[in-house]
Amino acid sequence: MWIILLPLFMFAEVVTGEIDCNNPIFQECKHPKLFLEIPREMEVFKAQCPELAPFIQCVRDYDMKCIDEDYRLFQEPEKYADFIAVLDEICDRRSPFHTVVTHKLKCFNETFSKTNCVQENDAFVKLHMEPDKPLDEFAPSHVLVIPERIHCLSDILLAGCLVNDIAWNCGISAEFATMQYIHRSCFLDSSCSSSYRKSLLEDIDEFNLTEEQKNFAIDELDRLRILDDIRVIRS
Secondary structure (H helix, E strand, O other), rough: HHHHHHHOOOEEEEOOOOOOOOOOOHHHOOOOOHOOOOOOHHHHHHHHHHHHHHHHHHHHHOOOOOOOOOHOOOOOOOHHHHHHHHHHHHHOOOOOOEEEEEEHHHHHHHHHOOHHHHHHHHHHHOOOOEEEEOOOOOOOOEEOOOOOHHHHHHHHHHHHHHHHHHHHHHHHHHHHHHHHHHHHHHHHHHHHHHHHHHHHHHHHOOOOOOOOHHHHHHHHHHHHHHHHHHHHHEE
């Protein structure tokens, strides 16, 4: 299921007409079948694939019109352009990206159906939830919340787990394509604000991670930090 890997990437078809900010985004931009399940047959995938890019355009329109600037999924034009480009490559029958995805459809389908990554990620998140701050500073809080930096790290660990499962089950070409998709779709950029990347790098040993998890997290946090530096230089 794409939704396991892409909780923020809302593949769908565009609803015709003006965007209405009074409606939730999924009402304005409805889900197609690819959002729910990766098909096993190549021809089914090819028939459904053209729905992807038009919906991202719908999401961007909703983003720009209805969402506060600080919370937009596509704050930077280049992120939107790169996301559209990678979707175009996935659907373009002449693209190596398309070749890998379509040839590995059955394997992707089986991997996402059997993976334990989501359950493992949920366990990690529950372990690091913290009491919410009550309005009365002297009153105890019985509500647990996910700290933003834990949300960031959990998304990195989820991506790493899925990449590892895909590499194990589907081979190096599928692993490479998945990493390209994660990077170019800004999956981790969306959940990891720059304010938490440095602190997570500094505190990574505080978390009970395997060596493989730790190395993946460090690599991704370093990559995001470098992207931040590049954006500062360009601005």
